[in-house]
Every structure is written in structure tokens, then in C-alpha cells.
Amino acid sequence: xxxxxxxxxxxxxxxxxxxxxxxxxxxxxxxxxxxxxxxxxxxxxxxxxxxxxxxxxxxxxxxxxxxxxxxxxxxxxxxxxxxxxxxxxxxxxxxxxxxxxxxxxxxxxxxxxxxxxxxxxxxxxxxxxxxxxxxxxxxxxxxxxxxxxxxxxxxxxxxxxxxxxxxxxxxxxxxxxxxxxxxxxxxxxxxxxxx
Amino acid sequence: xxxxxxxxxxxxxxxxxxxxxxxxxxxxxxxxxxxxxxxxxxxxxxxxxxxxxxxxxxxxxxxxxxxxxxxxxxxxxxxxxxxxxxxxxxxxxxxxxxxxxxxxxxxxxxxxxxxxxxxxxxxxxxxxxxxxxxxxxxxxxxxxxxxxxxxxxxxxxxxxxxxxxxxxxxxxxxxxxxxxxxxxxxxxxxxxxxx
Numbered sequence: 282x283x284x285x286x287x288x289x290x291x292x293x294x295x296x297x298x299x300x301x302x303x304x305x306x307x308x309x310x311x312x313x314x315x316x317x318x319x320x321x322x323x324x325x326x327x328x329x330x331x332x333x334x335x336x337x338x339x340x341x342x343x344x345x346x347x348x349x350x351x352x353x354x355x356x357x358x359x360x361x362x363x364x365x366x367x368x369x370x371x372x373x374x375x376x377x378x379x380x381x382x383x384x385x386x387x388x389x390x391x392x393x394x395x396x397x398x399x400x401x402x403x404x405x406x407x408x409x410x411x412x413x414x415x416x417x418x419x420x421x422x423x424x425x426x427x428x429x430x431x432x433x434x435x436x437x438x439x440x441x442x443x444x445x446x447x448x449x450x451x452x453x454x455x456x457x458x459x460x461x462x463x464x465x466x467x468x469x470x471x472x473x474x475x476x
Numbered sequence: 477x478x479x480x481x482x483x484x485x486x487x488x489x490x491x492x493x494x495x496x497x498x499x500x501x502x503x504x505x506x507x508x509x510x511x512x513x514x515x516x517x518x519x520x521x522x523x524x525x526x527x528x529x530x531x532x533x534x535x536x537x538x539x540x541x542x543x544x545x546x547x548x549x550x551x552x553x554x555x556x557x558x559x560x561x562x563x564x565x566x567x568x569x570x571x572x573x574x575x576x577x578x579x580x581x582x583x584x585x586x587x588x589x590x591x592x593x594x595x596x597x598x599x600x601x602x603x604x605x606x607x608x609x610x611x612x613x614x615x616x617x618x619x620x621x622x623x624x625x626x627x628x629x630x631x632x633x634x635x636x637x638x639x640x641x642x643x644x645x646x647x648x649x650x651x652x653x654x655x656x657x658x659x660x661x662x663x664x665x666x667x668x669x670x671x
Contacts, residue, residue, distance in 0.1 A: 305587075385583060388583060388639065391642070392500075396643060396644055399644045403644045429653050430653040430654070430656060430657050433654050433657075434633055434657050436636070436640075437650075438629055438632045438636055439636065440639060441631070441632030441635035441636030441637070441639070444635060444636070445631075447583075447586070448583060448586035448594045449591055449594045449595050450591055450595055454624070458624050458625040458629075459625070459628050459632065461622075462626075462628075
């Protein structure tokens with residue numbers, strides 16, 4: 282499984298992630314990736330035809346990691362509140378580390394690609410949260426909410442924070458307030474002592 | 477008041493707005509602004525030293541327009557619900573017209589500037605919504621909410637939608653769901669029949 286070829290691919294994705302998070306998509310060239318990885322031009326091109334392909338591979342990996350999260354936990358019958366708490370903690374960590382965010386790169390990448398890939402990822406996020414909320418309502422841990430409404434708020438408030446925390450000084454209290462808001466929308470009052 | 481100098485300045489700001497909204501900040505040069513306005517290089521430079529200055533002037537104008545909104549209406553004693561409804565309608569219109577959004581340009585501009593200006597604008601938005609919510613609570617039209625929490629959600633969900641509606645196909649129902657969410661957070665149940 283962990284062949285040299287796969288390790289090289291992983292190295293390219295990791296180093297490129299850092300470059301994209303720091304500089305966005307447009308500024309990064311294949312030459313930058315060669316320098317960051319120590320690979321020759323030929324070595325790099327044998328894996329990827331260009332920065333767009335690298336970027337798409339990174340998004341794919343992130344999404345696979347991400348997608349697994351709730352599904353496995355729901356299949357294991359974990360409490361919806363516990364799954365939510367883990368997701369909110371993860372969101373808070375990500376919001377705190379806006380320097381690791383690919384949001385600028387995604388924005389720029391979207392400018393050169395059709396919307397297909399971004400739509401695909403957006404739908405995965407939508408589906409994932411929709412499942413979790415239905416799961417929590419079915420288990421009677423979550424309130425009976427307007428699922429589409431809450432999912433929209435969760436997805437876009439998170440994206441808004443990820444983006445704006447790069448360009449304004451955002452206080453930790455703001456991340457806290459936003460995750461609290463999501464929790465309050467979902468978790469039944471009677472369940473709150475369980476947390 | 478409406479001297480030739482002012483009219484030229486307005487022309488520069490209007491034409492530059494279109495350029496920035498369409499292309500972001502980085503790609504636009506003073507030459508592009510000359511072409512869009514029909515001004516000579518000398519004519520343009522007598523108004524602005526560079527695209528950053530033009531961009532800042534645009535943000536300043538937008539903010540002045542924006543800031544006036546709630547303050548005047550609150551001073552006139554308008555109902556908080558009516559002010560909110562107008563603001564939500566405006567937000568919905570803006571979300572529907574993501575092609576007019578300066579969000580990509582702002583993001584890019586933030587990369588070349590210190591955060592001071594963006595912080596300033598962010599604080600204005602924060603203050604404006606904070607005032608309105610306190611006003612609505614005082615008039616007993618709004619619920620007693622955690623003001624910082626709701627303001628954070630409003631500001632960043634709006635920014636998230638503005639940004640993502642440029643890169644994914646967003647349904648009108650999503651804008652509707654988000655403005656509904658804000659309304660539900662604020663407006664007292666007993667006041668709802670008044671809308």
C-alpha cells in the first residue's frame with residue numbers, strides 16, 4: 282500500500298497544501314511545488330499535470346477524511362450530541378487556524394474552473410450535516426428544526442468565518458459564539474445536562 | 477456641490493467598482509481604470525494615486541451609505557421589525573447578485589494591506605447590528621437574545637453566502653432560509669402577525 286510512488290504523492294499533496302493555504306491558488310506554480318518537495322520537474326509531472334490537478338487531489342483527500350467522520354459515527358450508534366460536539370470542536374479548531382485555510386485558494390481556483398467540483402464538495406457538506414440532523418432528531422436528542430435552514434446557516438457561517446478571520450482580527454469569543462449558536466439551535470433543552 | 481471634479485471622481489468609483497466586482501482586486505491596473513472611464517493617465521492620477529486608494533474610497537462610500545441606514549431609521553422611531561425587514565430584503569438582493577459582490581476583491585486587497593481598514597469596516601457592521609438588536613429588545617419587538625452571538629452569525633453567514641454564491645450554484649431557497657433564520661432568532665412570536 283505504502284509504495285514509494287504513494288509516499289511521493291503524499292509529499293506533493295502535503296507541501297502543496299501549505300503553499301496554497303499561504304498564497305492562494307493563482308500565485309503557485311509547478312516550479313514552486315518542485316522547490317518545496319525537492320522533486321525534479323519530470324518527477325512532479327509524472328504525478329500531476331498541473332497545479333489544478335494537485336489542488337483537486339487535495340480537496341478530494343480532505344473530503345474523504347471529512348465525509349467519513351459522521352457516517353462511521355452514526356453507523357456505530359454514537360449519540361448525535363457527541364458527534365455534534367466533536368464536529369463543533371473541529372470547526373472551532375479550524376476557525377482558530379485560519380492560516381491553514383484553503384478558502385482563498387478555493388476562491389481563486391473556482392475562478393479558473395467550472396463550478397462542478399465546488400458544487401460537488403458543497404453537496405457533500407450539505408448531505409453530511411443533513412444526515413446528522415435527521416439522525417439527532419430521530420434519536421430525539423435534537424429539536425425538530427427546519428433542516429435546510431440550519432444546514433445552510435452552519436455551512437455558510439463557517440465559510441464566512443474562515444474567510445474573514447484571514448482579513449480581520451477575530452476574537453476567540455466570536456468562534457465560541459458561533460459554535461454555541463449552532464448547539465443551541467439543535468440540542469434539546471432537556472438533553473443539555475448530558476453534555 | 478456637484479462640480480466636474482466630483483462627477484469625475486464618482487465616474488472613477490463607479491467604473492472601478494464594476495472592474496473589481498468582476499475581476500477581483502489584484503488583476504486590475506490603473507490602465508484598466510483609464511480605459512473604463514475614458515480618462516487620461518494624468519486625469520486619473522490627479523484623483524487617485526493607485527488602485528488601492530480607489531478601492532478604499534469605494535469601501536468608504538459603501539460604508540457611509542450602509543451606516544446611515546439603521547441610524548436614521550432608529551432616530552425616526554421606525555419599528556425595529558420594519559428596519560430588520562428592510563435589511564433582510566437588502567441582504568437577500570445582495571446575495572442574489574453575487575456578481576456585484578466585492579468579496580473576492582476585498583479578500584485580495586486584504587492580502588496587500590494591513591488589517592486596519594477591514595477591521596474598521598467590520599466594526600461598523602458589528603456596531604450597526606448591535607444597535608439595531610438592542611433597539612428592538614428595548615422596544616420589546618425582539619426577543620432577549622445573546623447580542624454578540626446573533627450579530628456574529630448575521631455578519632459571517634452573510635459573508636459566507638456572498639463568497640460561496642460566486643463559486644457554487646446556490647438556490648434562492650438558501651437565501652430565503654438564511655434570512656428566515658435571522659428573522660426567527662430576533663422577532664418575538666407575538667409580533668409576527670404584524671409583518
